[in-house]
Amino acid sequence: MASVKFITRLLGAASIAALTWGAHADTYKPECFSPAKDNQKTIQYDAKKGPYKIALVNGYVGNDWRITAIQSAKAWGARPDNAKQLSEFKVISVGNDSAAQIAAIDNYIAAGYDAIVINAVNPTAFDAVVKRAQRAGVVLVTFDNVLDSDKIVQVNEDQFDLGRMKAQAVVDGIKAAKGDVKGQVLEISGLPGNSVDRDNHEGMHSVLDQYKDLKVVQVVGNWDAGTAEKGTADAIATNGNFDGVMVQEGAIGALHAMQAAKHPVVPIGVDAGNGTRQLAVEGKYPGITAAQAPAMSALALEAAVVLLNGKALPQKVFLPIPNKNNADLVSGKDYFPDLPPNFYTTTGYPQCFPVFTPQELLGQDAQNAE
Structure with a gap:
């Protein structure tokens, strides 16, 4: 299918270079960042030279999944190949308050961050801050609780x-x-x-x-x-x-x-x-x-770097859903009796990058890293 491209130039910043309608355009690593069935666009920004200032702004953090998601984000940032691409890396959780989350995003925009990754408090309250990020040339990526917006890349499962x-x-x-x-x-x-x-x-x-x-x-x-x-x-x-x-x-x-x-x-x-x-x-x-795998947070950070490097991604990414019939679960592979009950067993997406080891995740905490 022929694609239609248009160029959007934003004020004084690395802009979105193209939004390509249709799900079949060439995108980065499609075996990992697969387009959702209803995806209609690809998103690509002008390449920007690193190292980068990146922040993850989480909302609620009061359960095991969110804790592991924060640990996964920090474990991603600690890997040497990722760390050398980062000049600053911040991870914060603001609670279940959309106003607080929007304020945090605005603070990082004002501080000149190159990309901000969001686990949104709700899907509908963020249109204005998305526009402010676009005007400032800041890459936004949302994951897990995504936004009802086709203006930024969403990383999720179905x-x-x-x-x-x-x-x-x-x-x-x-x-x-x-x-x-x-x-x-x-x-x-x-x-x-x-x-x-x-x-x-x-x-x-x-x-x-x-x-x-x-x-x-x-x-x-x-x-x-x-x-x-x-x-x-x-x-x-x-x-x-x-x-x-x-x-x-x-x-x-x-x-x-x-x-x-x-x-x-x-x-x-x-x-x-x-x-x-x-x-x-x-x-x-x-x-x-x-599973809704908590390591999705790391994939969203990976997506932010991909976009900063000038590569294209589907606007709506669906990762595969890790799942297994209970009768087929194997000790030491699918669950770990020697690890805490609140450890989340799906620690990554092997088609994207090496999955996190339990030691990598358990070596991180869920506290704000500002």
Whole structure:
């Protein structure tokens, strides 16, 4: 398909050199930065000489996934090949406050940073700061909780498909056990207002809503094990036993609550935390553990450097979803009994760069690095 290019010159800075409509234009390392099915553009900036000043501005940091994402970002910055490309590298978390996150981004723009990577508090409040970054010639990349914007590169997994995958495993397990899909299932959602929570939920319901005899009980889990544990315990106390359970993140808490309530073993569609996978194996829970890999933060930083080097990327990147059937999980490969339960087992994307070792990640903390 022929592409149409247009040039946008921005005031006094390295500008976006071209936005190419159509998903088939040549882009950097497509085996890693694969275009989403609905991707419509590539984004490319004028090359800028390094070393670079780069910041990662995270929002919420109150769960194991976010902690590992920050550790992954710092581990990426510590690798010698990356460190030599950086003159300054800052990592901060601002809490679940879009105004605070926008203020932090503006501060880095004003300080002359070359690129800023964002895990957004919400998908809709950032249009003005995106325009300010463009005027200043600052590369923005968003990951995980992305923005509803086609102006910057998004690095993510297909969140809709992640939810669909978990729900399908639960539905398949119920059908195998009962011969039909009926009863009630528990859905532990994430942090309200985020794009990931929204898209995971919609993906789950693309499957669940097909079955009129299936009741769905939904509780908010905030992607947090403690919140998921309390929500699961309360849901069991109120509704009785469930025929299947789906959790966006924090499933170790849900499984602990099920064990404490002596809940029967049922199909689960859950995250890939180390403790979650151990409990899934020990309890012989059918279903799937599927991951939104925290190392996505490192891929977003990698994308920022790629763009600063003048190479093109799809505007909407979807990384592959790490997943495995619970019956196929292998100790020492898919989960690690000698590591903490809150260690996240999916530590990278091998088609992009060497995955992080547990030692690389555990050698970093989740504190702000300003």
